[in-house]
Amino acid sequence: MGEEKRGWTLRLAGLLTPVTVWLGLFFLVPLLLILAYSFGTSGVYGGITLGFNPSNYLKVFEPLYLEIIGRTFVIAGLNTLLCFALGYPLAYFIVFKGRRWRNALILLVMVPFWTSLLVRAYAWVVILSGNGIANKTLQFLGITDEPLILIFTPQAVLMGMVYSYLPFMVLPLYAALEKFDTRLKEAAQDLGASRWHTFWRVTFPLSMPGVIAGSILVFIPSAGEFVIPDLLGGSRTVMTGNLIQTQFGSARDWAFGSALSVMLAVLLIGAIMFYIRRVGTDKLEGM
Amino acid sequence: MTVKGGPVYKGIGKVPDRALFLLAALIYVFLYAPILVLIFFSFNSSRSTQVWTGFSTQWYGELLRDDSILAAFKNSMIVGVSATAIATVIGTFTALALARHRFRGKTFADTAVYAATVMPEIVVGVSLLVFFVAIRFPLGITTIIIAHVAFTISFVTIVVRARLAGMDRSLEEAAQDLGASPVQTFLRVTLPLILPGVMAGALLAFTLSFDDFVITFFVSGVGSSTLPLKIYSMIKFGVSPVINALSTVVLIATMVLIFGGSRIFAGKEDA
Numbered sequence: 254m255g256e257e258k259r260g261w262t263l264r265l266a267g268l269l270t271p272v273t274v275w276l277g278l279f280f281l282v283p284l285l286l287i288l289a290y291s292f293g294t295s296g297v298y299g300g301i302t303l304g305f306n307p308s309n310y311l312k313v314f315e316p317l318y319l320e321i322i323g324r325t326f327v328i329a330g331l332n333t334l335l336c337f338a339l340g341y342p343l344a345y346f347i348v349f350k351g352r353r354w355r356n357a358l359i360l361l362v363m364v365p366f367w368t369s370l371l372v373r374a375y376a377w378v379v380i381l382s383g384n385g386i387a388n389k390t391l392q393f394l395g396i397t398d399e400p401l402i403l404i405f406t407p408q409a410v411l412m413g414m415v416y417s418y419l420p421f422m423v424l425p426l427y428a429a430l431e432k433f434d435t436r437l438k439e440a441a442q443d444l445g446a447s448r449w450h451t452f453w454r455v456t457f458p459l460s461m462p463g464v465i466a467g468s469i470l471v472f473i474p475s476a477g478e479f480v481i482p483d484l485l486g487g488s489r490t491v492m493t494g495n496l497i498q499t500q501f502g503s504a505r506d507w508a509f510g511s512a513l514s515v516m517l518a519v520l521l522i523g524a525i526m527f528y529i530r531r532v533g534t535d536k537l538e539g540m
Numbered sequence: 541m542t543v544k545g546g547p548v549y550k551g552i553g554k555v556p557d558r559a560l561f562l563l564a565a566l567i568y569v570f571l572y573a574p575i576l577v578l579i580f581f582s583f584n585s586s587r588s589t590q591v592w593t594g595f596s597t598q599w600y601g602e603l604l605r606d607d608s609i610l611a612a613f614k615n616s617m618i619v620g621v622s623a624t625a626i627a628t629v630i631g632t633f634t635a636l637a638l639a640r641h642r643f644r645g646k647t648f649a650d651t652a653v654y655a656a657t658v659m660p661e662i663v664v665g666v667s668l669l670v671f672f673v674a675i676r677f678p679l680g681i682t683t684i685i686i687a688h689v690a691f692t693i694s695f696v697t698i699v700v701r702a703r704l705a706g707m708d709r710s711l712e713e714a715a716q717d718l719g720a721s722p723v724q725t726f727l728r729v730t731l732p733l734i735l736p737g738v739m740a741g742a743l744l745a746f747t748l749s750f751d752d753f754v755i756t757f758f759v760s761g762v763g764s765s766t767l768p769l770k771i772y773s774m775i776k777f778g779v780s781p782v783i784n785a786l787s788t789v790v791l792i793a794t795m796v797l798i799f800g801g802s803r804i805f806a807g808k809e810d811a
Binding site for chain 2: 260261264265267268269271272275276279280281282283284286287290339342343345346347350361362363364365367368369370371372373375376377378379380382384385386389416419420448469473474476477479480484494497498501507510511514517518521522525
């Protein structure tokens, strides 16, 4: 008995040691390090002096930076809403109307999900550029005579985001709706509920875990996004990700960059927790 | 609208269905048109990525002649294969521990695994950069591999754990009752059963590693450019059909991997 228990414990230790070491050393320690750095003072040449200096966090409240952080959350929020507005009907269509093409239809959503985000952002750089297809189409349709400035705008960033993150919303929604027992719908309708009522009172509440998972999967990476605003937003639509990158790049202000990173992580985790409390009473199954 | 009863609702059923169909069709166009346009212009005969002038494969030829692109591809393969191998082993171990054992701090371990997947990539990237610089570890292929393992372990764990959750434990118990050692049980019973999950986790890890830009951007050094970093610097330099050609190759490689992968697992998954 004691022997067996010891073997069990040893096995558990063996299974958990690699992950503890790797994530401890290369995930947790680096995060603690930027937490420490965020209270440090950046030297002129990029060095850093540790201490307890709250000025990096106070700097966040300067109007210029507040604007960038505000824009980040507005764009990420709009992106989540748009992905939901497009993704829910699509997932609903695939599950309930897809019939024998259901698997093929969901696979078609998964393919872009698996392919490089960078390549997909580049596709929009080409489309939205000055003499790109978007402008040609607008001119052809007679909507405009002169080429419009489409790229390097907040709208271009949002477009690229919705395009990139839509599959992240559709896949969990699909997973949630797929589990749905259609007999519940029939029962509701037999009991006299209209289609509309059935949807809002039965189908939608039961798909809530998918809505929550999808929103988190879209909101978090889009709030931390740096490639899409970099390529499609240019210097005029800077987001927090770009601001952080600048601190570790040309600005060489690692303390401020660390403070921004810590703030972003804390705000996002806070947002998820608040959101789950508010929206989801269920446990997040299948996430 | 508020009238209850049959006739009103019978009629409106079709309209939302058609609207739904149309919306779904438009979304598919939205998802695929940009990629198709990108691929289309990679075969353009002129430097333009906007105006079609004729068919040509010259940009693919240019890809093959560009040593820096080939070097980046080689780096991506080295990183992808190494990171996948390490992350798959560690992730599978973690999944086994979380699925099969009860222990103190399990909730914490669970949370940590999920936290690693939702942490914004940029935060992971800069924190690793700060860490490697602090311990004076030179940035290069090794740091990229370390970073990729760190962010893919959790994904492997989640995929393998899902497979373990759906597995019948009585088979393992039977093997042990028949005198198999824990190691034998694992190699002969558990591993073959969870192999589709392990392979799926490995495939996911490889794709994530191969496509990763943000984290790699921060932890790469001089001469350790991966394919996404190379594509990024080319886009920054200016739009060109060579990027279209390279993007097409990356897209097709990923798709072949996914379809090939799903074909291989499809048979086993049903078993």
